[in-house]
Amino acid sequence: MALSLTVNGQQYTLDIEPDTPLLWVLRDELGLKGTKFGCGAGLCGACTVHVDGQPARSCSTPVELVVGAKITTIEGLAKEGELHPLQQAWVKEGVPQCGYCQSGQIMTAAHLLANNASPSRDDIVAAMTGNLCRCGTYARIVSAVESVVNGVGHYDPVQEGA
Amino acid sequence: MSMNRRDFMKVTTGASGSLVLALSIPGCASVKTGYEPETGEWKPDIWLELTRNDEIIFTLARVEMGQGTYTGLTTLIAEELDVDPARITVKFAPVAPEYRNPLFGLQLTGGSTSVASSWKPLRVAGASARQMLVMAAARIWQVPVADCATQDGRVVHPNGIDSLRYGQLVELADKEVIRGDVPLKPRSEWKYIGRQSGRLDAEAKVTGKAGYGIDVELPGMVYAVMTRSPRYGGEATGFNRDEVLALPGVLDVFLTEHGVAVIADRYWRARKAQNALKIDWDFSDALTTSTEQVFEGYRQAANDDPGEQERSDGDIEEAIKSAGRVVEAEYEQPYLDHATMEPMNATAWYHDGGMEVWAPTQAPDLGRIAAARNSDLSPDDVTVHTTFLGGGFGRRLTQDYIEEAAAVAYKVKQPVKLIWSREEDVRHGLWRPAMLHKMTASLEGNELTGWDHQIVGPQILDWYVRNAAPAQYPWAPKFLYNTLGRVGLMVEGLATPKDISAIEGAIGYPYQVPNVSVRHTHTDPGVPITWWRSVGYSHNGFAVETFMDELAHEAGEDPLQFRRKLLDSEPRHRAVLDRAAQLADWTTPVADGRARGIALFKSFGTYVAQVVEAGIEHGEIRVYKVTCSVDCGQVVNPRIVEDQISGGILFGLTAALFGEITFKNGEVQQSNFHDYRLLQMHQVPEVVVDIVESDVEPTGVGEPGVPPVIPALGNALFALTGKRQRALPLTAG
Numbered sequence: 001m002a003l004s005l006t007v008n009g010q011q012y013t014l015d016i017e018p019d020t021p022l023l024w025v026l027r028d029e030l031g032l033k034g035t036k037f038g039c040g041a042g043l044c045g046a047c048t049v050h051v052d053g054q055p056a057r058s059c060s061t062p063v064e065l066v067v068g069a070k071i072t073t074i075e076g077l078a079k080e081g082e083l084h085p086l087q088q089a090w091v092k093e094g095v096p097q098c099g100y101c102q103s104g105q106i107m108t109a110a111h112l113l114a115n116n117a118s119p120s121r122d123d124i125v126a127a128m129t130g131n132l133c134r135c136g137t138y139a140r141i142v143s144a145v146e147s148v149v150n151g152v153g154h155y156d157p158v159q160e161g162a
Numbered sequence: 163m164s165m166n167r168r169d170f171m172k173v174t175t176g177a178s179g180s181l182v183l184a185l186s187i188p189g190c191a192s193v194k195t196g197y198e199p200e201t202g203e204w205k206p207d208i209w210l211e212l213t214r215n216d217e218i219i220f221t222l223a224r225v226e227m228g229q230g231t232y233t234g235l236t237t238l239i240a241e242e243l244d245v246d247p248a249r250i251t252v253k254f255a256p257v258a259p260e261y262r263n264p265l266f267g268l269q270l271t272g273g274s275t276s277v278a279s280s281w282k283p284l285r286v287a288g289a290s291a292r293q294m295l296v297m298a299a300a301r302i303w304q305v306p307v308a309d310c311a312t313q314d315g316r317v318v319h320p321n322g323i324d325s326l327r328y329g330q331l332v333e334l335a336d337k338e339v340i341r342g343d344v345p346l347k348p349r350s351e352w353k354y355i356g357r358q359s360g361r362l363d364a365e366a367k368v369t370g371k372a373g374y375g376i377d378v379e380l381p382g383m384v385y386a387v388m389t390r391s392p393r394y395g396g397e398a399t400g401f402n403r404d405e406v407l408a409l410p411g412v413l414d415v416f417l418t419e420h421g422v423a424v425i426a427d428r429y430w431r432a433r434k435a436q437n438a439l440k441i442d443w444d445f446s447d448a449l450t451t452s453t454e455q456v457f458e459g460y461r462q463a464a465n466d467d468p469g470e471q472e473r474s475d476g477d478i479e480e481a482i483k484s485a486g487r488v489v490e491a492e493y494e495q496p497y498l499d500h501a502t503m504e505p506m507n508a509t510a511w512y513h514d515g516g517m518e519v520w521a522p523t524q525a526p527d528l529g530r531i532a533a534a535r536n537s538d539l540s541p542d543d544v545t546v547h548t549t550f551l552g553g554g555f556g557r558r559l560t561q562d563y564i565e566e567a568a569a570v571a572y573k574v575k576q577p578v579k580l581i582w583s584r585e586e587d588v589r590h591g592l593w594r595p596a597m598l599h600k601m602t603a604s605l606e607g608n609e610l611t612g613w614d615h616q617i618v619g620p621q622i623l624d625w626y627v628r629n630a631a632p633a634q635y636p637w638a639p640k641f642l643y644n645t646l647g648r649v650g651l652m653v654e655g656l657a658t659p660k661d662i663s664a665i666e667g668a669i670g671y672p673y674q675v676p677n678v679s680v681r682h683t684h685t686d687p688g689v690p691i692t693w694w695r696s697v698g699y700s701h702n703g704f705a706v707e708t709f710m711d712e713l714a715h716e717a718g719e720d721p722l723q724f725r726r727k728l729l730d731s732e733p734r735h736r737a738v739l740d741r742a743a744q745l746a747d748w749t750t751p752v753a754d755g756r757a758r759g760i761a762l763f764k765s766f767g768t769y770v771a772q773v774v775e776a777g778i779e780h781g782e783i784r785v786y787k788v789t790c791s792v793d794c795g796q797v798v799n800p801r802i803v804e805d806q807i808s809g810g811i812l813f814g815l816t817a818a819l820f821g822e823i824t825f826k827n828g829e830v831q832q833s834n835f836h837d838y839r840l841l842q843m844h845q846v847p848e849v850v851v852d853i854v855e856s857d858v859e860p861t862g863v864g865e866p867g868v869p870p871v872i873p874a875l876g877n878a879l880f881a882l883t884g885k886r887q888r889a890l891p892l893t894a895g
Contacts, residue, residue, distance in 0.1 A: 017430070136809035
């Protein structure tokens with residue numbers, strides 16, 4: 001069945017079973033491997049992407065539900081070759097250890113900042129606590145988000161996926 | 163270690179006019195290296211390549227699984243080569259004897275050994291390359307070598323003005339011969355070692371570009387999922403092949419040694435088809451155990467067999483017999499899963515008489531053996547491409563997932579990626595063994611006079627030799643592999659190292675007590691086990707440091723003072739203990755509803771003391787703060803050391819608070835992150851990591867943060883509630 005998707009501003013028409021999770025469409029049909037498979041049940045957040053600006057667990061989102069939506073993945077965060085402020089902060093803080101969960105962490109943080117320009121630490125923790133990290137990078141994640149809140153300008157969600 | 167460069171340096175010019183520095187170090191390499199008079203050949207180690215275009219490529223022989231080798235080892239070579247580590251391109255090493263970890267004789271990343279084992283060889287490699295480049299420049303300029311300097315990839319003329327890029331010098335440097343030892347930079351000249359610096363792999367990991375095993379993509383690739391016996395050791399005898407084969411996208415369905423494989427053109431189609439599988443299982447050789455039976459069996463074994471004496475100081479029997487007071491305790495610790503965020507996976511392609519494997523593995527040479535096992539290939543026919551690892555923690559030292567992918571690829575003869583679901587990852591893992599510890603101590607007044615520690619449970623090499631033995635006996639034909647496993651055990655301590663996986667951390671009991679006995683009652687319930695971050699230290703740490711706390715209370719002493727008076731001959735232990743206590747304000751009262759606990763544990767050569775401040779809120783354990791002092795010798799990257807120790811602390815807290823794999827009638831009862839929980843951000847305490855400044859040789863940091871936090875938390879809860887918990891995970895009730 002042919003489905004149309006808009007991912008990182010680009011339109012795709014795919015012949016795929018409608019119940020296929022968005023995760024596997026992104027990874028295996030579109031080659032966007034930055035979005036990760038962690039649990040397949042929406043429990044860990046490694047597969048987090050934005051669907052019309054809202055964070056979604058792509059491992060548990062059938063692709064048929066996002067037809068016509070604007071989808072943004074980690075590959076779509078950088079604009080004109082410049083990393084998203086959160087990505088820059090992640091590099092500066094040296095957040096990633098194994099790094100596997102970090103795409104999902106950054107996508108969740110990006111949604112938080114798009115909706116709350118100056119979140120408190122509690123806001124950050126509340127927004128991020130559903131994203132698991134086995135290496136234990138949580139404290140650096142909080143610092144990285146705070147460094148963006150306190151310093152660099154944040155990005156405009158309206159532009160996302162456009 | 164004194165080394166003469168002339169004896170083992172060999173420099174060759176690569177095909178593209180690049181300088182390949184080849185280096186082998188007698189006594190450091192796992193295979194015989196150096197000049198072979200019979201063949202007239204050298205067997206060099208190869209880490210570094212410099213090109214005319216000023217590319218510097220470093221071959222990383224220790225995999226990057228989050229612990230920071232990608233940055234740390236590159237820093238070592240960059241320091242001596244005198245270039246910014248960020249300028250160096252890092253390549254993952256292929257399988258070759260030269261890349262083996264000299265401490266294990268296997269190409270293996272584990273045991274918190276990467277920096278310690280690379281500390282000298284990599285600096286020597288960098289320094290030697292730099293020296294040859296300087297010699298080449300000096301020859302061009304006709305100036306003394308000693309008067310030339312280097313600066314960020316250039317050799318600088320004694321006039322301080324002229325310079326030559328390394329790339330301009332590689333061809334000439336190739337012809338230089340170093341006589342005598344190459345001096346290493348003195349500490350005072352270090353620019354990168356010991357300085358804060360970022361991680362070289364950070365950008366790739368925040369942009370989604372870092373390639374993990376699961377990201378491997380090959381032309382014409384198909385997908386496989388494996389349905390394994392719900393009980394370990396069960397065998398599939400039949401299945402509804404035709405029905406499943408008719409489903410969309412399904413290319414094949416067949417039986418393997420590991421279970422029933424479904425091959426499809428897309429991953430999701432393979433998963434859907436798997437749901438339609440109906441398999442007949444023969445459970446006659448399958449695991450039947452339940453968790454309670456494991457511990458019952460351990461207790462029985464402990465009574466029947468006093469165990470092998472692993473350490474004996476003084477006369478423990480007499481000490482206990484004549485003691486004023488005898489204290490006994492028994493500690494139970496469960497099976498634990500690794501739960502790497504990247505589930506097990508591997509991609510394999512059988513073509514042109516050989517097998518190529520792409521995998522996130524901690525032991526690529528064992529991966530070759532695993533890939534060859536179920537085919538007519540020899541390990542030499544297998545090429546392993548190592549990727550980034552989405553976590554390892556010991557799980558990826560066992561190569562079962564590569565064995566599966568290869569078995570499938572051998573049959574389908576096209577590239578195939580096999581991915582485990584999270585449920586499969588949790589249910590079909592190999593675990594940190596459940597262990598029982600029986601402790602007895604004698605006290606005279608408040609003096610600890612005797613310490614008897616009986617460790618009851620399996621040891622890991624019994625399970626691991628199947629993988630490892632063939633790599634250690636490369637001459638052996640393949641049909642001997644299973645036998646070799648047993649041979650490996652028979653000659654343990656001679657041809658293979660003694661297996662200390664059950665007793666490590668217990669035999670090194672650091673406290674000065676006149677009578678010490680450590681025994682291991684070896685009993686194996688048949689549940690598959692493997693290395694788990696900090697291995698034996700993980701359970702011995704809890705037993706030793708909880709019992710020390712119990713004894714302090716029995717003796718009516720402060721747990722800190724009780725420990726420190728027994729550490730007169732262990733200054734590094736005592737220093738970290740004092741430092742952690744000081745930083746945690748141990749002697750000042752804690753806020754209402756909170757309590758502190760302390761623990762001290764050395765593992766992998768590194769000394770760690772931790773103070774945990776905890777309480778109970780709304781019926782749940784709440785950890786407020788962990789203060790940690792660590793002495794790991796010379797630090798290469800302070801930021802990474804801090805991250806590894808604090809990461810280890812959270813890994814340990816996860817085990818202390820939630821960690822438990824249980825069995826019922828041979829089946830694992832957990833399946834995903836809802837019932838095998840990981841610590842979440844809102845549960846993370848404030849963590850303070852203080853690193854002792856030191857110039858002794860570096861020791862490990864990947865694992866040593868884990869063991870002490872578990873008893874330190876238990877001890878804090880005892881201080882809070884007066885109730886001693888002797889089984890994990892800890893509870894609030």
